[in-house]
Amino acid sequence: MRILRRALSCKMLIWGWLPLFISLGLLSGAFVYSSIDELDYSPINNRSHVLYARDGTVLGYSLSSDSDSYRFYTKAEEVSPLYLKMLLASEDRNFYEHPGVDFMSLLRAFSDNVFAGRITSGGSTIAMQVVKKLTGHQRTYFNKLKEVVQAIYITQKFGRKQVLDWYLTLAPFSGNIEGVKAASLRWFNHLPDKMTPAEAALLTALPRAPEHIRPDRNYRAAVYYINDVLKSARKRGVLDDDLWRATLEDDIPVQLHQINQEARTLATFLFQRHPEPEIYTWIDPAVQKILHNEAVNFHEIHQDGAVLSAVVMDAATHRIVGILGSSDLGVSQMCLPFSRRSPGSALKPFAYGLAFQDRRLHPGTILHDNSRIYGSWKPANFTNLFTGKVTAAQALTQSLNLPAIEVLGLTGPQYFVNTVNRGEKRLFLKDNVADYSVVLGSGSISLIDLANLYAMINEDGMMEHYALLRDEESVPAYRILSQDSARAVFNILKTARRPANGLKMNEVSYKTGTSSRFVDALALGSMDNYTAGVAIRFPGNRAGYYQYSGFQDAAPVLFGIFSALKVQGTVSLVKADIESELLHDTVPEALKEIVEEKKIIDRKSLKIDFPGDGDIILPDGNGYVFIRHSGGTGKIYFTVNSEQREENYFRPDHEGYYSVSILDDAGRSDRVTFKVVLNPEE
Structure with missing residues (x-):
């Protein structure tokens, strides 16, 4: 009976406390749920959009959409291993062991705070610092308890690697600088993959008190905290004694740097078309620098509203390696190489190529540069002069209009347009009607597509897809011109008159174009594996008081680009020897002269x-x-x-x-x- 009474007594005791246990469990569950529900991942999603070159350097960016901050997504593999070692040694020694919270560090910090009578230490782990950025918590003990729950949650749900990446992206580094990549670019003017010990120590210390430690405003405080981090790194074996002593003498930055925006218009153009915050391109920073220098030179000379744009393609890799969107952002912030404009005479080589391919024409065939009327249209040459009889090669290098129309008549305007548009639509016509004026520039085409056509000539008639983005899918190449007809055009354009700064560059095969009223001046061509296109344009379609032309103005820029590319070294495009009547001086009897106009009529x-x-x-x-x-x-x-x-x-x-x-x-x-x-x- 005594045992039975004790059992009943224990049972009554348990039932008496059960509501309390249930209440505590429900409250704990509610606390955990509400804490997790507080996590706001929008700072990660609203980060800056960044455009990268092929070597990882920044070409352009936007500020974060929520706070206009430099917040570049940063992964652990993108930063210096020395910095990561210093960071973990100083901020979270047991990062890879604890579940997201280092409870021993928390207890030690709590004890220190009680002893000091105020909050002097937080004991926060990397994960706890991340959740503080995701919640915006004030520094209180109750919020600290929430951060414990939240830090454990994100560590277990997303993994330590993701948590570390988020810290490297969100950590504050003074002002509107967030994340290690943006901080390294702003403070050191280089990417964070390589840091000196002093630089690594500064970026380790700054998030503790970003505005107090920033070296441009409080140099002494910055030195104190850098030395504190270095001392911790030495103590934990990150630095040896010799390196530690040498680092104490290193200089630290005293001003912020501007982050490169040499491809700002391209960045804006791509950000509007691609949802990914990080866009990786094949742009070569060395080529981009060449285009930037040409833009600076052009803008110093011309300030009349005309804008220079350019593109460079590399046949060795089939990549677009340089794009100049606009030389004057005050006039135009559009990425002009993607906009469709009149090509002027730049399409003439393709009419000749088609006629060569069909054996209706030979480079030595006699054409007629005489005034003629086509219906109600009476075309004239750029100079308003006529030269009479001229060979096809001479007519092309001199960009004569009447012979070009005669050549187009051999194949027909519609076939010409269909060939240019083979694979994808490049050339756009008013009312979609193809007539003889198309060879003189009545249609519209982008500089990118026009350069791709000239690259096709450089590659003996094969149209290749030139990739701009690193994740673009490969597209099979296809033929637009026969090998010998493309080579014939290429060789003819190598004999075109050189601009003053390109007299010795006979290896350049190029053509110019000037649109009606001198609104657009173009030059496109190839040298070795590079194909480049240059356009000088008035974005508002107005004519300038200075009349730009393809030869006088665009060609010198084109040759300036090729000269700079030649200095830095090129990969010669190996072309196979071709045996063809098109490449010999002897003209077949049937093609000596285009005699009858009835071939057109x-x-x-x-x-x-x-x-x-x-x-x-x-x-x-x-x-x-x-x-x-x-x-x-x-x-x-x-x-x-x-x-x-x-x-x-x-x-x-x-x-x-x-x-x-x-x-x-x-x-x-x-x-x-x-x-x-x-x-x-x-």
Whole structure:
């Protein structure tokens, strides 16, 4: 009975305390839940957008959207190992052992505070400092208890690596500087991957009291705290005695640096199109510096509202390695190489290339630079003068308008536009109507796309995708011009007249362009593996009181870029030897001179009825594609991808684009380009 009475007594005692236990459990759970719910990750999500060069240097940035701070996301592998060792030795020695909170350090700090009668030490771990940035807590014991819960939570949920990265991103370093990467750039003018012991000590100490320790305002305090960190590092074996003594004599910064914004317009352009806060490009800082210097030189000479922009591509890597968006941000903050403008005469080489490819023209063929009327349109040359008979090569290097129109008539404006737009649309036309004026610049195209076309000529007719961003997907190359026709154009443009600062640079193959009313002046070309494009523009489409031209103004800038690239060294683009009549001086008898204008006027009398230009077709059941035509006089000659054939059909050996042209005995012709699909189910 006595045992039974004791059991009943214990049971009653337990039931009596049970409500209290339940209440404490519920309160604890509510406290933990509310503490975790306080965590606000927006400072991480609202960080600065940053544009990086291929070597990790900063090309451009935006301030954080919540507080206009320099808050660059920083990972542990991006900072100096010496700094990380100093940081953990000074702030969180047991970072890799405790669950997010070092309870022994907390107890020691609490004891010190009680003894001092005020809060002198926090005992906060790296994780606790992170949650303080995520909550904005004031320094109280109750908030400290919340931070214990929150620090354990983020450490267990996200892992120590993530917690450390967040600290490196959010830690305050005075003013509106947050994070180690921004701090290193602002205080030391370099990235945080390499730091001296003194620099590492300063960045370790600054978050303790950012405004009090900042060396530009309180040098003595900065020295005191740096020495304190160095002493701790020496004590814990991070620094040996010799290095510690030498570091005590190191200078510390006394002013902040501006962070590089040489690609500010490009950064703004990409930030608007890509949601990722960090964008990594293939931009080469050395090339970017060359473009920056050209911009400075141009702006010093010209302050009339004209703006210089440029792009540089590297065929060795198929990357865009330099972009100058605007030489004068006061006039335009747009990234102008991506905007579509008139190309002037810069598209003429492609009309010649197509005529070469179709064997309708040879570089030595005689063309006619005479005044003619096309309907109600009477085009003239840039100089308003005419030279009479001239070879195709001379007409191209002199950028004569009438011969260019004559050449375009050999293939037709629509075929010319379709070829330029093969793979992706680059050239845009008013009302989508292709006429003869397109070869003189009536359409619009971006400097980026125009440079890509010149890079295609440099690569013997193969159109490659030149990547700007490091995470861009690779795109298969495709042919736009035959190898020999592209080489013929390239060689002709190597003989073009040099600007004054490029007389000795005969290895440059280039062409200029000037748009109507001198609003746009362009120069594009290639040297070794580099292709560059330069544009001088009035962004508001107004003509300046100074009339810019491609040769007088844009070409010297282009050659200045190539000269600087040559000094820093280039990788010569190896080109295979080609055996072709286009590359010999002897002109085939049939191509000695374009005699009859009826080749332009009457060409519609011979027409390819099937396939249509731009069609996508399937071979027939036997694997053949038949060409149907109407009109023509005498024998009809068929050419498929520059190979002449007797039959009006062919068997495609690959899936992709095919060009077919026909020619009759009277010189009439027609041409189409279409895509053949071999496996429609894929």
